[in-house]
Amino acid sequence: MANIQQVAKQAGVSVATVSRVLNGQNTVSSKTRIKVEEAIKNLNYEPSMLGRNLRNSESRILLILIPSISNPFYLEIIKGIEQVALSQNYNILLCETDSNPEKENIYFDLVRKKMADGIISMDPAVNIDTLKELAEKYSIIQCSEYNLDSGIPYVSIDNEEASYRAVKHLIQIGHKKIALMNSDEKFLYARQREMGYQRALEEHGIPLNEDYIIYTKHLGFEHGQQAMKKILAIQDRPTAIFAVSDLLAIGALKEINASGLHVPNDVAVVGFDKIDFSSMTNPTLTTIAQPMFKMGTVAGEMLIDKIRGEHVDNVILNHELVLREST
Amino acid sequence: MANIQQVAKQAGVSVATVSRVLNGQNTVSSKTRIKVEEAIKNLNYEPSMLGRNLRNSESRILLILIPSISNPFYLEIIKGIEQVALSQNYNILLCETDSNPEKENIYFDLVRKKMADGIISMDPAVNIDTLKELAEKYSIIQCSEYNLDSGIPYVSIDNEEASYRAVKHLIQIGHKKIALMNSDEKFLYARQREMGYQRALEEHGIPLNEDYIIYTKHLGFEHGQQAMKKILAIQDRPTAIFAVSDLLAIGALKEINASGLHVPNDVAVVGFDKIDFSSMTNPTLTTIAQPMFKMGTVAGEMLIDKIRGEHVDNVILNHELVLREST
DNA sequence: CCTCAAAATGAAATCGTTTACATCCATATG
DNA sequence: CATATGGATGTAAACGATTTCATTTTGAGG
Known part of the structure; x- marks a missing residue:
């Protein structure tokens, strides 16, 4: 399992240059770029997210808190979040709390321990005090169910x-x-x-x-x-x-x-x-x-904006009455 | 956001000692243990998984590959996997492939890039050649759907x-x-x-x-x-x-x-x-x-064993015919 | 009080990246 | 030809933990 040092050695350049090639910086001459790319191919090199994440102090993982994975309502929202997350190089960690504070806390710990960069909470039974406290230090968005007093940004319907x-x-x-x-x-x-x-x-x-x-x-x-x-x-x-x-x-x-x-x-x-x-x-x-997919994409975007340190506003989405056979 | 250095300084010990306290090693005298624990509390210190993961060359994340999150069949399996994972301090990354090789590859990349320690594949449409190749370097288990020739361990029913x-x-x-x-x-x-x-x-x-x-x-x-x-x-x-x-x-x-x-x-x-x-x-x-929950726990255990470098055997679980109103 | 083994602690290397800063080199300009 | 300029590259210091090995401290036994 090659690392960046070995690639640098093989290509006859420094690790800085390899890193620059890896991150597509344009300060590398095409001659050396090719050398590096060949070395990468030769050694079957894959950059380690572990090193990169430590250095960048980020995990590129988003936590999604749902009460129960069995409720299909959340699935469509999750798909929305996932689409946005993937497009921005984030991954999502699905966390089923069973509305159980203990399990909830396991997941909160993940963000405290830097294993996750932020949280989208959809659990109505979430401990709002803990969430509020967490929101002071970390990026958090409420989706679907929310608490106004908390001051935590939300996306929902009327x-x-x-x-x-x-x-x-x-x-x-x-x-x-x-x-x-x-x-x-x-x-x-x-x-x-x-x-x-x-x-x-x-x-x-x-x-x-x-x-x-x-x-x-x-x-x-x-x-x-x-x-x-x-x-x-x-x-x-x-x-x-x-x-x-x-x-x-x-x-x-x-x-x-x-x-x-x-x-x-x-x-x-x-x-x-x-x-x-x-x-x-x-x-x-x-x-x-409910516009579940949309709600997911909006929540995802809000969270990523928040992580970037940008200001985010609450969002209320439209709903629709669908007439079918039961009435 | 305190780090281990600051804790060490505050407690008047070395980082090594703090680390030992963190990991519950018994070579620390109770006097210093208490000092360290107080410093941890004072500083609100939470150990960073990023540092730990890099040092330990692991992510403590398991990848679960499913074709579609909308199919409830997988949900119960996932719950089983999750139970085992959590109990062993792993987390699961749910990956919906839509049976789309491109999306599949995004997720395979996660294990190549050390973002995940192993894969449980439940996607019947998975590219078996890629999976086989991956299985040479990484820990992989097939769950429910499997391919015998691949040599990759599986759990399923008859x-x-x-x-x-x-x-x-x-x-x-x-x-x-x-x-x-x-x-x-x-x-x-x-x-x-x-x-x-x-x-x-x-x-x-x-x-x-x-x-x-x-x-x-x-x-x-x-x-x-x-x-x-x-x-x-x-x-x-x-x-x-x-x-x-x-x-x-x-x-x-x-x-x-x-x-x-x-x-x-x-x-x-x-x-x-x-x-x-x-x-x-x-x-x-x-x-x-199908014993879905059980299949999940078994798959989870198999994968974690595999990650630990232990040998794992294929498992066939029992099924049951449930008579209800439609016959 | 001395000796010595065992227990407790510390120093420093390591994991694999990114990046600020320094340096080098080629080229254009006077 | 000397020099300024800017692009290309390298050096080394982070990021935050764990762990090996060396060193110090402790306490028991003589």
Whole structure:
């Protein structure tokens, strides 16, 4: 495994010159450049990132914090981040926290130990105090879920408005008894989406029914099923469900089917995210499309700018209501 | 951002001693250990992985090559790998190749440039010649999909037997007209699963009908739909489908539903992998369960052993037929 | 109190780059 | 021909840890 010294020796030049060739600096005469390139080829030389990274005090690795790799919502975002990262010679380290502070801390350590140059946090359950503290010394961006007070730059959508439009759609096709399948209120997006739900109801003179709001602990399929069971047991059963995640909605779909009811004739369902699976279900799912890929590219660009020491502004992206078979 | 020198100075010892404390060597007297630990705390010192990695000629990063992050089959494997990796102080770099040689090469470069200590390849479309060449100098393990000639250690299941049992199950519940929805024959697992299919038919005296075998280019949902369309158009329509991936099977399910036929009464469907989503469909999917998490942990252990210079043997894990509503 | 082995510590080399600064050389100019 | 100029190249010092080997300190045993 040759190193730069050996290349220099073989080419009859100094390591500085080899380094210059390696980094495409134009102060090298073409004569010596060729000599060096030949030596590189001869020796099968590959520059070591270890040496380079130490010298440059960078790892060229970006950390991505997600609660669960199983939630397809994040996958498309990750693809976006990856595209930007690769194009700028960064690599991404995917970190599944399981919303577990201990695991989270393992990953935070990576940036403390210079193993990573920055973090994109998408975990709603992230310890915001630690994150804030970290953000003073390191580059951090919040993606999708964010905390305003933290002062950490974020990219997201307008959750309140998106939710409002989803519920308004249900009202417009004739529903009055609309349930909200929400996640834990400790999350900002959950509160924002609930506000949109309330605004839509108010605006159309529909009184708020507390029984129609169900909170789930996680955004998984099973939690959607369980929540739906509760909703189906309500005396004055809702005729429409707005779930704050497609996975919840798909769980609801499954449970409604199992109970012998029909979607959308008996119960209409609207999801949120537009994950791939939402078009694979039977019936396909009406949902709010988040621009996930775009969100990823923006987050990636923001983080890299931040690492470079540039100033970055918060970004709010557009969403879209996608009408399909479930309404 | 303190370094080891400053800690040494503050503690009034040499860097060697600090390093010894850092690495928990027991040749340090408790008196000086305490001094050093206090200095570390005072200065908020965090050892830099960049320096350590260069000195140790390692990156403590494992590369995972997958064709597509969207295929949930890989997610569970990745979780297995991650568990082992973290427990041994490694981190994993997830690399989506899109079966694109160019992108693949970017990632291969990471190991050539010492940015990664080894590779777990799960991409059936990997360029096996490059992989073989790389395996001479670096630590590589094949997971799930493998190439025997390459001499690169692998962990997988007995695809032929699994496929045989799936088809046998269909035969036992009365089916004779069984279609095989296979992926491209250039993949070893595709050939192995086709052999299992043939053996099951032969053994029960069912003649092979070439029209009942459909090849798809990729393992995605849409490809399952398209393949199913072709199958439904066959004159003497099959009464059962064995798809070599759950995603294909779910696509088939969707298409069968759309055509007004009923699963399993009109057409039975068996999938392969037991991805999470296979229990969320309507009806739920009978499938071959691969021990994905286990496969991940084994692959992780094999790779780390290999990196340590130990000898590793190939591993074949058990599979299981999971009966659900679609048959 | 001396001796000596064992334990504790330190000095310095090393890993493989990049880069500031110094130096060399060729060429143009007077 | 001497000299200034600028381009091409080299020297050596970082970056931040680990580790070998040498040296010092410690403490037990006589």
